[in-house]
Every structure is written in structure tokens, then in C-alpha cells.
Amino acid sequence: MTIDTPQLCLDLPTMERNVERLAAFARENDLTFRPHVKTHKSKRIARMQVDAGAVGVTVATLDEAVVMIEAGVPSVMIAYPVTKAVKIERLKALTKRAHVIVSVDTTVGADLLSEAFSDAPIEVWMKVNSGLNRCGVEPGDEAVELARYITDLPGLQLTGIYTHAGHAYGAASDEERQTIAQAEADSVVRSAAKCEAAGIAIKHRSVGTTPTVFEAGRYDGVTDIRPGNAMFYDMVQVGLGVVDVSDCAVTVKTTVVSKQHGRLVIDAGSKALSLEKGAHGHASVVGFGRVVGYPELIIDKVSEEHGVIPIKANCPLEINDTIDVIPNHACVTVNLFDHYAVSNGEWWPVDARGGSK
């Protein structure tokens, strides 16, 4: 396998171990497992997740949903509000091809879907806010109000409540991360209990961003988990103390192209490593990724095609040496490449790359 650089590389045994860890956790805790595929955007990896026990996948976009339906996954949860007419038309077409669930978090969104699906109802999950302050109604009474509104409309079948605690990425300590995990699970379970007390059955109660999934998934009353990044992990997760560098399954292979005046230049810049330092606030990352085997080297600066690493006089790396970099945020890095160079010698496409519609 000849690898030109910069190239996204996937270590298969590490990813398989990560997938199995999640699948085993789901089995042991009697949870359904619905991994978010925005991380890998790959049909092949989605099928591996389904083979490991996933009941379906979670997506952020209709483009990802199309690719996952082509891959033959049994169920697709669209964890994003679908409100625009052109998108609702696409969604209608998808429901004719596969089992699709869609998110609702406003009465306006519910009305728009209800109108479009009055002849053939669609399954919806209501999103509650557990502190990220992005989409989602407030848990508790507000959730019951929206649930009532949804169940009174034609065309919508409310079967689940979910949340995304992305603010766990901003946790400044392990204690804070665990507190967020508890609050995340509580927001869903409490809202579901209140809905059920009001006569609205809620079958699915879904949680699980990668930093919280192993705590929130154990909470009594939770039935479903949707981690994404946990298939690959990255330096943000290492910085949070969630995993060790040995758990990170993707790297960017890059070549030293210049060495002079106390610096190395590599052929991986922002278009290979991204500019990510962590999406939701504080993250303990240093530079633009970790150089495997050379923890003392910091990728200090990136422009589009260049990465700059300050070095000492004894740095052994020379022009045309290659190094592997664990990205700060694997999900964003993957989306910058067409293919994975897989450790078994195969090339796997990033099938839903760039699909943000």
C-alpha cells in the first residue's frame, strides 16, 4: 500500500476494540445502541457497528441519512430539526425506503412535519436541553407541553425523548464531567416520567455523548445511547481524561518537507488536521494534534497546507521522514479526506464526506 501524504489512516484493531467496548456496554446495561455516524461517515464502518449490535445509526444531516440507507442500516435517527420544505420533501422520500426517526424540538417544527406527514405518519423523538443550550425544550413541564402538542397532531408518532450533552466537552474536571452525565440522563428520564404521568408513553430515552456515555448510560430509566466519537477517539478525549492515546484509532500521516532555523514543516495544515481545539469550550489540547512517538514535538502553527513544529538541535527527523498525528477532533478531520488508508491494506471511502445538507 503506497501512501502519499497527508493521508487519513485508520487502525482497524483499535477501532474494532472501541466498537466492541460500546456494544458490550450496551448489552450489559440492556440499552439499544445507535451510534452517531457523523464521526466516520462510512458505510463500511456503519455496517460493522450494526454487526456488533447497533439497532441503527444516528445522523446529523439528510445527506448522511441517504448514505446510511444505501448502506442498508436498519434504522436512521435524524438528530437534527428538519424544517425547510425542500428538506421535508427529501425526508418523505427517505421514509419510503427505510425506518426513519426525526427530531422535533419546537411547535413550529412539529406543525411543519405534521402537515407533510398527515397521510403516512413519521416517528419523532423530542429533544430536551440538558445544558448545551443549543436545540431542545427545557426538561420537565416544557417537555410535557411539547409532547402533548405533538401527540395531538396528525402525522407524528412520538416514541422517544433524547438529549445531547455536548457541553461535557467543556468540563474542567472529571467531577464536572460526571455531574453533567448525571444531569444529562436525568433531563431525559425526568421528562419521560412526567410525560408518562400525563398519559403519554415514551418508549425510548436516549443519551450519550462520548465523554458521558459510560456514566449516563447506566442511569436508571435510560434505554438508548448514541455516541459518535467513541469509535475513534482523539486528543480532545485524551485531554478530558476519557481515554488514553492508545485508544485513538485515526491518525493523519504527514511528511517533513522542510527543516531549518529550529523548525520542521510538515505537509499537514488546517486542510488535513483542521483548526479544532475542541468544539464546546475548554479542552486540554496542545497544538494541532499529537505527534505519535514524539510527545515533545508540538504542532504550533498551521496554515492551509503547512504545519510548523519548533524543534531543538537534536531533533532526529529529516526531510521526507513521515510522522503520524492524532488529530484533536477526529470527526472534523475525517470529513477533510476522501478515503481511509486502513491498517489491513484496504482503502475505504469516506462515503458521506462533506455532506452537510
Ligand SMILES: Cc1ncc(COP(=O)(O)O)c(C=O)c1O
Ligand atoms: C444529537 C447528537 N447525538 C450524539 C452525538 C455524538 O456525540 P459524540 O461524538 O460526542 O459521541 C452528537 C454529536 O454532535 C449529537 O449532536
